Amino acid sequence: MESQTTYKRFRPAPYTPKMQLSWWWQKPTYFAYIMRELTAVFVAAYAVILLLTLRALSAGEAAWEAWTTTLQSPLSIGFHVVALLFAVYHSITWFMAAPTAIVLNVKGKPVPAKTLILAHVVIWIVCSAAIAGILLTR
Amino acid sequence: MQKTITIQVKRYIPEKQPTPFYQDYEVPLETKWGVLDALTYIKDELDGTLAFRWSCHMGVCGSCGMMVNGQPALTCATFLEEYLPGPICIEPLDHFPVIRDLVIDTDAFMGKLKYVKPWLIPAEERSVDDGENRQTPAELAAFKQYTLCINCLLCYSACPVVGLNEDFLGPAAIALAQRYNYDSRDAGQTQRHDVLLDHGGAFDCTLIGECSRACPKHVDPTGAIQRYKADGAMEFWKRLLLPRGAAKR
Structure with a gap:
């Protein structure tokens, strides 16, 4: 009778590298992504400011005057400039991402990504201009 | 020199x-x-x-x-x-x-790939005698891009979510799920919804877009996942709001 050879599977422990905490700092595209995510903080902060503005409006003239004076401080203006930049960046990245989720076919042909982005940007500008028009021509 | x-x-x-x-x-x-x-x-x-x-x-x-x-x-x-x-x-x-x-070691990926059922799940069993299962060029074009995936895993290496969240199915597996979801011969969307809507599914993607930049075959897994998020959100609300029989196709 032939002797039986027993084989043992050779599989030493694999090495599993860990991601560094600074991973988002290592590629420009990762950094741009983290900045885009960070815009949410500024958008949320601005929403809180809007709520505080409404509260001041409902609390009477003195509260409103005090609140608008606070808003005109250099610190507040500085925050608004930074928040605006982040909000614009947020909007631009959002519109740039639109074609990844939308597949539109017109007369059997797919609408090019550039057209989709342009359509979004045009609607954005029209809406912004309309809101600015309402606010500025009181 | x-x-x-x-x-x-x-x-x-x-x-x-x-x-x-x-x-x-x-x-x-x-x-x-x-x-x-x-x-x-x-x-x-x-x-x-x-x-x-x-x-x-x-x-x-x-x-x-x-x-x-x-x-x-x-x-x-x-x-x-x-x-x-x-x-x-x-x-x-x-x-x-x-x-x-x-x-x-690609074992974990192979497991995830199998999990999304990347094969045709026809509505009714077909036999060889039924003949060809035909498609128009337009029906083929709806998913052809996703068939080009060669499972090279570059997209997994490019994606930080894969590195941070070991349960995430990952770009290629979801793109391949979509390859079958958009196939006119397939009726397995409901089964794949169960996986893709679950923990580790498409909604774990945070839209970084590196997978599509890394893909040597221009499969565009980013697009496949975002398109799923739109389909998946519809399915989520259907399951939540409609009677059970209507939600499940």
């Missing part, structure tokens, strides 16, 4: 050393040599102990994916001349356990 180039290889030899280390090799700078040719030269002429995977040498098999100077790349389609004057750093693909040198 430069005659050689330095290849810096991240090595892992578990029976000798529990941690990886880097080893430099000097290889001839041949025009038209890909990084894979340099690795083959090292194995044949300098150090037979170097382990790496490769097969077709023409960007089809998806075996030779590695990190080249920190970027995921198919080493057969990446040329030495692109990295002059060197050195070129070759590491195993990120976000995978390393078995040895440049060889990664």
Whole structure:
């Protein structure tokens, strides 16, 4: 009778590298992504400011005057400039991402990504201009 | 005129050393040599102990994916001349356990791939006698892009979510799920919704977009996942609001 050879599977422990905490700092595209995510903080902060503005409006003239004076401080203006930049960046990245989720076919042909982005940007500008028009021509 | 180039290889030899280390090799700078040719030269002429995977040498098999100077790349389609004057750093693909040198463990990916049921699930069983299961060119075009995936896993290495969340199905698996979801012969969307809407599914993607930039076959997994998010959100609300029978197709 032939002797039986027993084989043992050779599989030493694999090495599993860990991601560094600074991973988002290592590629420009990762950094741009983290900045885009960070815009949410500024958008949320601005929403809180809007709520505080409404509260001041409902609390009477003195509260409103005090609140608008606070808003005109250099610190507040500085925050608004930074928040605006982040909000614009947020909007631009959002519109740039639109074609990844939308597949539109017109007369059997797919609408090019550039057209989709342009359509979004045009609607954005029209809406912004309309809101600015309402606010500025009181 | 430069005659050689330095290849810096991240090595892992578990029976000798529990941690990886880097080893430099000097290889001839041949025009038209890909990084894979340099690795083959090292194995044949300098150090037979170097382990790496490769097969077709023409960007089809998806075996030779590695990190080249920190970027995921198919080493057969990446040329030495692109990295002059060197050195070129070759590491195993990120976000995978390393078995040895440049060889990664793909078992977890294979499990995830199977989980999304990447095969045709017809509405009714068909036999050979039923003949061809025909499609129009437009029906083919709806999913053809996603069929081009070669499972090279570059997208997994490019995606930080894969690195941070081991339960995430990942770009290629979701793109391949979509390949069947958009196939007119398939009726398995409901079964795939169960997986893709679940923990680790499409909604774990945070839209970084690196997978599509890394993909050598222009599959665009980013697009596949975002399109699923739109479909999946519809399905989620249907399941929540509609009676059970109506939600399940």
